[in-house]
Amino acid sequence: MERSSVVERFLARISNGFGDRVQVEAKAISQVVGDESGLPPGWAEAVIWPNSTAEVSLLAKEAADIGVSLIPRGAGTGKSSGCIPDGGVVVDLSQMKQVKELRAEDLYAVVEPGLITIELDTLAAEHGLMYPPDPSSWESSTLGGNIATNAGGPRAVKYGVTHRYVWGVEMVLGDGRVFRTGRKSIKGVAGYDLSSLFVGSEGTLGFITEATLHLVPRPKAVETAWLCFDSPQAASHATSKIFSAGLMPCMVEMVD
Numbered sequence: 001m002e003r004s005s006v007v008e009r010f011l012a013r014i015s016n017g018f019g020d021r022v023q024v025e026a027k028a029i030s031q032v033v034g035d036e037s038g039l040p041p042g043w044a045e046a047v048i049w050p051n052s053t054a055e056v057s058l059l060a061k062e063a064a065d066i067g068v069s070l071i072p073r074g075a076g077t078g079k080s081s082g083c084i085p086d087g088g089v090v091v092d093l094s095q096m097k098q099v100k101e102l103r104a105e106d107l108y109a110v111v112e113p114g115l116i117t118i119e120l121d122t123l124a125a126e127h128g129l130m131y132p133p134d135p136s137s138w139e140s141s142t143l144g145g146n147i148a149t150n151a152g153g154p155r156a157v158k159y160g161v162t163h164r165y166v167w168g169v170e171m172v173l174g175d176g177r178v179f180r181t182g183r184k185s186i187k188g189v190a191g192y193d194l195s196s197l198f199v200g201s202e203g204t205l206g207f208i209t210e211a212t213l214h215l216v217p218r219p220k221a222v223e224t225a226w227l228c229f230d231s232p233q234a235a236s237h238a239t240s241k242i243f244s245a246g247l248m249p250c251m252v253e254m255v256d
Helices: 005-021 026-030 053-066 117-125 143-149 194-198 232-244
Strands: 046-048 070-073 089-092 099-103 108-111 166-172 178-182 207-214
Touching: 005 046, 005 053, 026 046, 053 070, 053 089, 053 166, 053 207, 070 143, 070 207, 099 117, 108 117, 117 143, 143 207, 166 194, 178 194
Parallel strands: 046 089, 070 089
Antiparallel strands: 099 108, 108 207, 166 178, 166 207
């Protein structure tokens, strides 16, 4: 597919600073135009891999100036189709994967959006902590994508979904401005809760370039119980009885 003149102008403006981190070949683009929703892949005219907030800001400024659509993307493991493009340029944030800070005593970590979810949990375990959200794709999904889709997982039964653990975010807005919101403490109640606004926004409000995430103490031990029932109805009723008895399992799964 021939690229539009406006995208050609955009790429000409930014190409010197990105080198081979800008790709226009069909093979490269084909890797970043779908997700795991089962929907048909979209299409894009180019893909760019930024390495920093400053680079994302530059891309957004240039794109806004000449009217190019930018589509944020993580690992593409989501099932909501939020990162499937319909033209424009894909901005793949998977190379931004640093842990900028981990303060075990204050129960938080500051991470870039491309960090794989299980990698944060593994690092937290070294300090006796855990990062509770565990989407089924947590061995390959990025934290930025988890925040963009407000991902959950089996442990949500006890610990809740992603929004509960997002203390703050750094966003690059559509015009290139860098916007920070949130806190670095358990209690932070003054003013608007703007961090929650960005959780689940699926790239419609800007690019998540950094997040401050809450960590919690890791359980000393985990036990698994396998319970057998005569019917799905009996199993469901037993689950309700467990919760009404005041017990809170980490996760509950029905296997037929």
